[in-house]
Amino acid sequence: MHIPDGFIDGRTAAVAGVISAVGVGFALRQVRRELPPRRVPLLGLSAAFLFAAQMVNFPVAGGTSGHLVGGTLVAALLGPSAAVVVVTTVLIVQCFLFQDGGVTALGANVFNMAIINSVVGYLIYRVVCRWLTGVRGRVTAIAFAAWCATVLAAISCAGQLAWSGTIPWSVAFPAMTTVHMFIGVGEGLISALVFLAVYRARPDLITETTQMAQTQRLGELVGYGLLVTLGIAVFIAPFACSWPDGLDSVAEKFGFNHKLAAPLLAAPAPDYQVPGIHWAVGATATAGAVGSLIVFALALLMGRWLVPKPKDS
């Protein structure tokens, strides 16, 4: 999901860069305020861990393999603000040293993989944890949260590519979502297995984070919620309302001048497409909704299978 240079245009890169800079700045402030100094080196080590963990290949059928992305896992282990900082660091180092992801696309990549993946994953994890208690609930929660976060990050990536005019939304959305609904299953399973392994060996590492979460102010979650909503509104909503000519009405709703909006928000999906491709967008959205229910049921089953006796943490 690392977008290279040249695949998103200047406008998308600038908007994503500003949103990501605000998000990372906010996360750094929160970390400085909340994290005990003893855990500061843990950020760098977690980033190194995440990079090494991403290179562990989990074999899938047919000689292919998948690997962890890990935003949600790190958020569950360290808290959302620390996770944003850790994943951003990984992305910066990947960009400069390993050329994984472009320099101008860094903002977009940080938004998709550091902010959406960690923050949305963490929010879903907390909500499900509140509802399902115990280790079993935690494992279910992290698997489901990781799946949702992976799919949402892919949709946001598709939105950015469509907004840049590289790939039309009617192709990018179904393709990215379908592929990542499968990748997300692997991500959820790996995250849950790793979380359980850490929990079994060193439960104190996780309880410490949970205790920190108790003192977490509502403001932090609200701040992230606003930021993610803003990003989604910018990158995805124009396409989701009514395409292809709904863009202008959206621009009007947000108070843009019509003349200004026309060149600024050029329709990324003109009318000359293969018939039936609009149907694909709707079908993908439906499949996503049904898929999330199925994945939640699978996550519940997996929790029961992995954690034999419900023990309260």
Next chain:
Amino acid sequence: MAGAQAKGLVSVHLIHHFHGRHESPIHRLPAALKLGLALVIIVATVLAPIQWRGWFLGVAGLLVLMAIVSRLPPFFLFRRLLALSPFVLGVVLVNAYQPAGRVNWLGVAFKSVLCLLTVILVSNTTPFSQILRVLKSIRVPALLITTIALMHRYLFVLMDEAERMRRARASRTFTRGRRFHWRALATVVGQLFIRASERAERIYDAMCARGWK
């Protein structure tokens, strides 16, 4: 996301930037100048419309010249450029799908290759500590710089640790059950996190002992 299954636990094909030290006039240029120039080239390349053939050819010529002067092995550069291929393939596929090729995918791919080559040249001719110094001088928050520096320092340590754990596991298991393979791998990853956090505690003690605050 997916690729051929590597022999080891950790696929080490990404670590090539550390191979040997070279000396060249490009290596000796100040880091801030190289980073600034690279940023200008990348931003201008991304923003320039695809019709500006001359601009792109000029940048390509400049980069090839730099690559020759920097004495980086050409095969190494070529292999790093392949990192781009999944995305280029994706866009090509999408354009095959479209009746009228609205996006000039060749143009997009060419832009990406130019940007990628720029980053490869800078990152392989500039020591990482100098890049960090430049970041510090442009007022990137200290916490982020500390985190990046620690990550870079311990990246290879942790990858070695993962490799040792893989070897230890392989020497103790006669055959690996397919069913439990993922669980075994996940346990290794979990153990890696635990070792990383234990190492972080030791590093914190060492930092405090040296007067860090």
